[in-house]
Amino acid sequence: METQSTDQENILRLLLSGQEKNIVLGLQLAESQRIDIADLLQDIDILCEWWLGKDKINEITDKLVQIVGIEEIAKGNAGFDRIPPQIKYMLNLKELSLPYNQINTLPLEIGTLKKLIRLSLGHSKLSSLPSEIGCLAQLRELNLTYSQLHFIPPEIGHLKKLLKLFLYENHLTTLPSEIWQCSELKELLLSYNKLNTLPPEIGNLFQLESLDLSHNQLQSIPLTIGNLSQLQRLDLSNNQLYSLPAEISNLKKLKRLSLRQNQFVSLLREIGQxxxxxxxxxxxxxxxxxxQExxxxxxxxxxIIYHNQLRTLPEEIGNLTQLRRLHLKNNQIEVLPEEISRLINLEYLDLGKNPISDSEKVKIKSLLPNCEIYF
Structure with missing residues (x-):
């Protein structure tokens, strides 16, 4: 399939060169390869109309060689409702970025784009992917956000060089087990789906640096989360979690952890590690x-600990000397320990909607004279 497409591309270049000897050679090659020139030109007509638009069809002769050899397509919000099968002729394509269009399906021929490194089709009407997606062996980034996908084909596991996979805002209830074979992944964004479980195999993504599972229906996190030793950002907000595995303490490089809007009544000690x-x-x-951890x-x-049931803060709060922003709005806090004065870098403190007396407010202001405080 790839060899034939390469032959067709070469023949097109010869036919459109404008030089008689090249045209003759192109016709000879087409005959020897049993390639129908009429069908080929009809295909190219379709490709050019898709790329240039009907009102620019007269530009085909001048632009066609450039189109066939193009390496990057980036046309967001361009009114595309499809990608034609004839895209198979764009064998040099490395980036295909068509976000904010009305594309609802991918042609099987997408799998012929062997040089493709980045495929971005976010904000589309895609409801499924062809198995040929797994043929894109050089793919580094796949962005299918804000689409209508209900499942991902298992062939995605063939994308061994994939570094970034963005699938947030879809309708996924499960993921194929093969997805955990994409062991080079550094970013995996799955927020705003309908996932209720994670398999232990997620721990195979040893290179993962950013994992977003927010706004799903998760009730637990597998112990193997602790294998993700390179993880720097973990978002588990807006789920149904009430505990974390102790193995989370292995995430020594973690810089950002969001557990907002879950069902935690306490946190495990290991969070202090x-x-x-x-x-x-x-x-x-x-x-x-x-x-206290x-x-x-x-x-x-x-x-950020707003909208909880906190009544007091421990004296150890003063140990957080690098703290710049502290959000405690909507709790039951009446007083703060004097050790809060040790937070010399604190710039912002939100204590709104807490039952704090006027005298306590005066004291807090005196303890933190350089901090912007909201009561």
Whole structure:
């Protein structure tokens, strides 16, 4: 299939060169390869009309060689409702970026684009992918966000060089087991789907640096999450989690952890071993007490615990000397410990909708004279 497409591309270049000897050679090659010139030109007519538009059809002769040899297509919001099968002639294509179009299906011929490195079709009407997607052996980035996908073909596991996979805002209830064979993945974004479980094989993604599973229906996280030793960003917000596995303490490079809007009433001690964490988001849970383990996170710059049931903060809060922003809105806090004065880098403190007396507000302001405070 690829050899024939290459022959067709070469013949087209000869026919459109404008030189008599090349045209003759092109016709001879077509005859020897049993390639129907009429069919070939009709295919190219379709490709040019798709690429140039009907109103520019007169430009085909001048532009065709450039079109066939093009390496990048980036046309967002261009009114495309399809990708024609004739795209198979664009064998040099390395990037195909058509976001914000009305494309609802991919041609099987997409698999002939062996040089493709980046495929971006976000904000489309795609509801399925052909198995030929697995033929894109050089693919590094696949962006199918804000589409209507209900499943991913198992052939995605053939994309051994894939570094970025963006599938958020779809209708996925499960993922093929083969997806965990994409062991070079660095970014995996799966938010706003309908996933309710994660298999242990997620731990095979040893190179993963960013994992977004927010806005799903997860009730638990597998122990193998601890295998993701390169992970720097983990978003588990808006799920149905009430606990985390102790193995999360292995994520020594984790810088950002979001557990917002789950069902946590407490946090495990191991969270205090996330030595690189800079941003911890715990808002919209049911925490009744401040997890003392947090006081060990000496790299923390932002701590968000709004909309919980906190009544007090421990004296150890003063250990978070790198903290710049502290969000405690909508809790049951009445007083803050004097040790909060040790937060010399604190720039923003939100204590809104807490039962804090006027005298306590005065004291807090005196303890943090350089901080912007909201009551």
């Amino acid at each position: 996330l030595e690189s964490i800079e941003e911890l988001i715990l808002g919209d849970n049911q925490l009744c007490s401040f997890p 947090i006081s060990k996170l000496n790299q923390l710059t932002q701590l």
